[in-house]
């Protein structure tokens with residue numbers, strides 16, 4: 001509560017904080033939640049649009065922006081959760097009252113199918129096409145696609161869930177949740193100096209990720225440039241989301257040697273084969289030809305480099321006594337054709353494929369940041385002025 005009060009007093013532009021309870025600035029050239037240091041928890045939701053009225057949808061984007069502005073600063077939506085008209089439901093659902101901002105970030109993206117609506121066909125980026133089918137895909141339609149998405153990341157799961165719930169509530173009659181995903185135990189770090197997190201196979205994950213402070217690499221690999229086109233997406237990015245089931249019971253019966261061969265790194269330190277330390281440069285030829293790191297490395301993919309921001313998930317059991325667990329893989333890039341698609345095609349021979357299966361998939365164009373108090377999510381796409 002202390003954190004929320006401090007931010008409320010400071011006005012509308014909270015400083016980007018580093019402590020777990022701090023607020024992350026909502027306004028900026030790029031949306032928060034991409035290069036921002038990764039928070040502990042995720043609630044991701046894909047929505048379908050249910051209105052044909054463009055003005056109604058634009059009004060929703062403006063209402064969402066204002067709600068996001070408030071929630072990321074640790075404030076309740078609208079007039080709050082209590083004290084209003086007794087005859088009407090409160091503006092805010094209330095479960096985040098007293099909680100700190102928890103570094104909440106809210107990031108919006110637009111799916112290819114949105115551009116079949118609202119006369120947007122001419123504004124769809126060439127790169128924003130449904131992802132192709134990849135070897136081994138076993139996709140569930142009910143966990144794939146979506147007209148738009150919201151990625152909510154926070155250090156407190158209740159703060160992330162509250163944010164998505166309140167946006168869904170505001171969207172009633174205009175959008176409906178198509179699918180959603182909770183995540184924990186971030187599997188990629190975007191800060192070079194912190195301890196690398198481990199995935200559910202027990203390996204350090206995110207060692208060679210792009211760090212949020214590497215502005216040159218972000219410009220080269222993550223942010224859509226002014227010359228890339230279309231204009232409305234400059235300063236934005238593309239987000240690939242893949243729900244990847246991990247067969248952890250099979251993995252847990254696999255020898256340590258095989259596990260290390262699969263990744264091309266050792267399990268304790270996370271060092272590449274033949275090297276001593278986690279951050280030593282990988283020597284790809286020393287790895288098995290089908291090692292995951294050897295096939296995913298930029299040198300094997302014409303330089304393709306992704307900003308990974310995935311989270312682990314466990315969603316109960318599958319009815320056969322096995323945990324329905326895995327990695328909710330999230331990757332930001334400047335162009336999915338030379339980013340995720342390039343790398344994923346090369347992973348067709350990956351030794352890891354014996355232990356995983358991709359079961360959900362979506363691609364979104366992520367617009368640039370909300371510049372100031374008068375700006376709103378999607379303005380560059382929906383309004384004629386740049």
Ligand SMILES: C=CC1=C(C)c2cc3[nH]c(cc4nc(cc5[nH]c(cc1n2)c(C)c5CCC(=O)O)C(CCC(=O)O)=C4C)c(C)c3C=C
Nearest residue numbers: 199203204205206207208244293296297298327343344356
């Ligand atoms: C298409 C992109 C990728 C998918 C899908 C993917 C799935 C996946 N990865 C792991 C575990 C690890 N991945 C690691 C490195 C790594 N993975 C990708 C891409 C995809 N991974 C890249 C680009 C890299 C970096 C390659 C490099 O530059 O060396 C590692 C090693 C540590 C690290 O650098 O992060 C691990 C471990 C799992 C479990 C998984 C699917 C469930």
Ligand SMILES: [Fe+2]
Nearest residue numbers: 205292293296
């Ligand atoms: Fe990987």
